[in-house]
Amino acid sequence: MRRRTAVLFTAPALLLFGVFVLYPMFTAFSYAFFEWRGTARGGFAGVANFDTLFTKRPFTTDLPRALWHNALFFLGTMVCQNTIGLAIAFLLHRRQRTRRALQTLYAMPYLVSPIVIGYLWTLLLSPSFGPVNTLLTKIGLESWALPWLGQPSTAIWVVVLVSVWQWIGFPVLLYGAALGGIPDDLTEAARVDGASNRQSFFKIVLPLLVPAIGTVSVLTFIFAMEAFALPYAFGGSTGNPAGSTDFVSLLFYRTAFDSGSIDAVGTSSALATMLFLLIFGGALLATMVLRRHERRITT
Amino acid sequence: MIGSRAQRPVGGAVGSVALWVYAVGALVPLVLMVTSSFRTNADLITDPLGAPWPLSTESYTTAWTDGNFATYFGNSLLVTAGAVLRVTAPLGPIDYTLGMQLSALAWGGAFVGFLLFYGPILFSPRVGEAR
Numbered sequence: 001m002r003r004r005t006a007v008l009f010t011a012p013a014l015l016l017f018g019v020f021v022l023y024p025m026f027t028a029f030s031y032a033f034f035e036w037r038g039t040a041r042g043g044f045a046g047v048a049n050f051d052t053l054f055t056k057r058p059f060t061t062d063l064p065r066a067l068w069h070n071a072l073f074f075l076g077t078m079v080c081q082n083t084i085g086l087a088i089a090f091l092l093h094r095r096q097r098t099r100r101a102l103q104t105l106y107a108m109p110y111l112v113s114p115i116v117i118g119y120l121w122t123l124l125l126s127p128s129f130g131p132v133n134t135l136l137t138k139i140g141l142e143s144w145a146l147p148w149l150g151q152p153s154t155a156i157w158v159v160v161l162v163s164v165w166q167w168i169g170f171p172v173l174l175y176g177a178a179l180g181g182i183p184d185d186l187t188e189a190a191r192v193d194g195a196s197n198r199q200s201f202f203k204i205v206l207p208l209l210v211p212a213i214g215t216v217s218v219l220t221f222i223f224a225m226e227a228f229a230l231p232y233a234f235g236g237s238t239g240n241p242a243g244s245t246d247f248v249s250l251l252f253y254r255t256a257f258d259s260g261s262i263d264a265v266g267t268s269s270a271l272a273t274m275l276f277l278l279i280f281g282g283a284l285l286a287t288m289v290l291r292r293h294e295r296r297i298t299t
Numbered sequence: 300m301i302g303s304r305a306q307r308p309v310g311g312a313v314g315s316v317a318l319w320v321y322a323v324g325a326l327v328p329l330v331l332m333v334t335s336s337f338r339t340n341a342d343l344i345t346d347p348l349g350a351p352w353p354l355s356t357e358s359y360t361t362a363w364t365d366g367n368f369a370t371y372f373g374n375s376l377l378v379t380a381g382a383v384l385r386v387t388a389p390l391g392p393i394d395y396t397l398g399m400q401l402s403a404l405a406w407g408g409a410f411v412g413f414l415l416f417y418g419p420i421l422f423s424p425r426v427g428e429a430r
Contacts, residue, residue: 009392016389088321091314094307098318105322108329120332131331131347165325197309 025276031269037262049263049270059251063271066248069156069239073247074224076160077167078217084164085171085216086209090201092172093179103176107169114166118233121162125149149234152244159245163230167223171216178212179205207297214290218283225279228253248275 032049035042053059088106092099109117124132125148133145148154182205190200228249231239237254239246252275255261256268308314335343336358337351362368 006396009396013389013393016385020385088318091308091310091318093309095315095318098315102318102322106325109325112329112332116332120328123335124328124331129344129347134347165328168325 028269028272028276031265032273034266035263036266039265045266049266050274052263052267053270053274059267059271062243062246062251063248065243066239066246066251069245069247070225070227072156073160073163073227074221076157077164077224078220080160080164081168081171081216081220082213085168086175086213088168089172089175089179090205092176099176103169103172106172109166110169112166114229115233117162117166118230121158122149122234125158150241152242155235155241155244159227159231159234162234163227166230170219174212174216175209178209182208210297211290211294214286214293218286218290221282221286222279225275225282 031041033045033047035045035048053063092102095102112120124130127133127145127147127150132148136142136145146154148158186204186208187200190204195203226249227247231245231247231250232253235241235245235250237250237258239250248271252268252271255271256264261267310317331348334351337354337356338349339355339357342349342355
């Protein structure tokens with residue numbers, strides 16, 4: 001391939017990537033290091049904006065809490081996707097006739113916007129006229145008819161479970177493809193050698209699924225750290241009830257758009273930068289560890 | 300016979316039941332969304348699980364007129380078309396080039412790949428709005 005052709009072919013993608021991804025990214029980074037008066041940029045501020053995040057209210061209380069919720073959200077969705085999602089994919093595997101239809105059904109909630117899903121489940125879980133509690137009462141489980149979204153102890157788990165419910169089709173598809181890539185010869189050979197189903201799953205199938213599990217986990221990590229639409233639909237920008245569904249993105253939204261504080265641009269940019277570094281660092285580290293592991297099992 | 304046994308689905312009949320039960324769970328809330336859309340507010344509050352009968356299209360009229368549905372749908376369509384074009388059009392050429400020149404790009408290939416794959420999703424859209 002000629003050099004000029006190569007440049008010509010890569011230029012459009014790199015240009016768009018630069019304009020729509022890199023430029024806004026670095027602008028936000030730079031904003032974090034300046035003083036701000038409304039939308040007017042002041043002098044260089046060093047790390048003063050980052051300092052605010054660790055020393056001033058409401059960040060001293062809200063930021064650790066929001067980070068903790070992001071972590072819970074990540075752990076909850078990851079555990080569910082890697083168990084329920086993998087189990088479904090494993091059961092679907094080799095069901096030639098029904099696999100497509102079922103996969104489509106599992107992916108249906110994915111087609112509805114998270115904002116709509118949040119609103120829909122708020123109605124379904126409503127303590128006064130929600131079908132969920134009506135159903136629980138009808139079948140005699142009145143003590144289970146709780147105000148699921150009204151009490152801090154259950155609200156965060158509703159967000160986790162609804163999110164899992166909505167996105168489950170994705171790990172099912174990914175694990176389905178990964179399972180399809182494992183040659184039948186391997187499991188068959190294991191069975192001929194006397195391995196039980198359980199042994200063949202844990203000693204052969206599962207180790208070969210590690211790259212797929214890694215991909216799902218990294219994408220879940222990114223997704224969970226950026227969670228915004230669903231928590232916003234459930235608890236508004238303040239993470240109701242009582243901040244129990246607050247997430248870093250919601251805190252960012254409040255800081256940038258609702259706080260009315262004079263240095264909102266600087267503080268929110270600092271928060272965005274920190275969140276980005278956290279996600280980028282986590283994803284990069286996990287990818288590197290996975291690459292190493294992949295090399296070990298493929299060679 | 301060994302070959303045919305290996306092709307048997309995992310979990311058997313119990314697995315089938317579990318899969319269909321989960322499918323119902325995935326679908327029921329969406330079905331409720333659709334049936335509720337054909338019922339009036341008062342009807343919904345008195346009997347949340349009732350049948351959408353007689354059909355009431357009142358909510359659709361409200362959404363179309365008071366909700367300016369046509370305008371917003373037009374906006375969504377425009378954004379979607381633009382996004383699809385912006386993502387797909389430049390990707391063919393760059394994928395071709397990266398594929399042909401992979402050895403030349405080996406030094407940073409992994410990192411460039413990482414950025415191109417994760418870059419756009421790493422950065423929350425909310426952050427872009429802050430500008």
